Amino acid sequence: MERLVYDNVFESLVDDKDEAADLSFRASLISALVDLFEDRGWKQADVAEALGIPQPRVSELMRGKVHLFSADRLIGYLARLGVRFKPSFEHHRIVCDVEMTDAA
Numbered sequence: 001m002e003r004l005v006y007d008n009v010f011e012s013l014v015d016d017k018d019e020a021a022d023l024s025f026r027a028s029l030i031s032a033l034v035d036l037f038e039d040r041g042w043k044q045a046d047v048a049e050a051l052g053i054p055q056p057r058v059s060e061l062m063r064g065k066v067h068l069f070s071a072d073r074l075i076g077y078l079a080r081l082g083v084r085f086k087p088s089f090e091h092h093r094i095v096c097d098v099e100m101t102d103a104a
Contacts, residue, residue, distance in 0.1 A: 026066050029074035034062060036081060051077050 037047050044058045051058070060068050061077075075085065082101040087094060 022071065023066055026069060026071050026074060027064065029071065029078065030061060030064055030066060030069065033074065033077060033081075034064075036078075036083075037062075051080055 040046075042050070044055055044062065047053075047058045047061075048055045078085075084099045084101065086097040086099060088097070089095075
């Protein structure tokens, strides 16, 4: 029996490595958002108000419906909460600093 090994769980769901990487990135963004909500003790109504989205959309976000959210949208949600990504190229590699402003 052949054993399948994946670096990214989404590679087992889609044939395209680029799509798998995008799904993985979006899942990480959703996870970060949910952790941030939980850290702040927010209920879904609080999240809806902070992000300016309807409660059913918050429910989809909280349940990790990755396929319903683009990376752009998720980064926008983080930006509304005061989180900024600052990618750069340093010492032959790409790094990404994350800043949280006072709004966070």
